[in-house]
Amino acid sequence: MSNKQTKKNDVFTSVAVKYKPHxxxxxxxxxxxxxxxxxxxxxxxxSSGVPIVEDGLLAQLLYQLEVGxxxxxxxxTPVAKILVFIYRVYKHRFTSSAVEVE
Numbered sequence: 001m002s003n004k005q006t007k008k009n010d011v012f013t014s015v016a017v018k019y020k021p022h023x024x025x026x027x028x029x030x031x032x033x034x035x036x037x038x039x040x041x042x043x044x045x046x047s048s049g050v051p052i053v054e055d056g057l058l059a060q061l062l063y064q065l066e067v068g069x070x071x072x073x074x075x076x077t078p079v080a081k082i083l084v085f086i087y088r089v090y091k092h093r094f095t096s097s098a099v100e101v102e
Contacts, residue, residue, distance in 0.1 A: 014038035015062040016045065017071070019083060026070040027079050032063050051086045058082075 011034050019027035033041050045052050058078050065071065071079055 011035060012038045013056075013059045013063050014041040015059050015065075016041055016050075017062065017079065024070070026076070027083070028070045029062055029065045029067050032065075032067060034063075051090060053082050053086070055082070 013034050014032065015029055016031035017027045018030045031041050042052060061075060062071065
């Protein structure tokens with residue numbers, strides 16, 4: 001997740017989330033950063049073909065978590081909506097071991 005810097009005082013924030021449905025109990029934060037580090041996270045995601053979703057509020061909430069931590073239950077729904085969208089758009093990239101979304 002990332003947010004765009006919209007005002008002069010806004011801080012660009014990126015949070016990378018990883019989820020393996022058959023392995024993980026919940027998605028977890030695997031990287032986070034602000035400003036230049038946030039830009040590097042986005043650049044790495046783009047160069048690796050990782051989908052990027054812009055959601056400023058969710059990025060700010062996820063940024064509060066420590067790297068390696070699972071997301072809390074109160075963020076399951078917004079993160080799940082994004083994961084469903086990604087699986088639908090990019091399902092050709094996922095192997096048969098990935099969750100099928102219909």
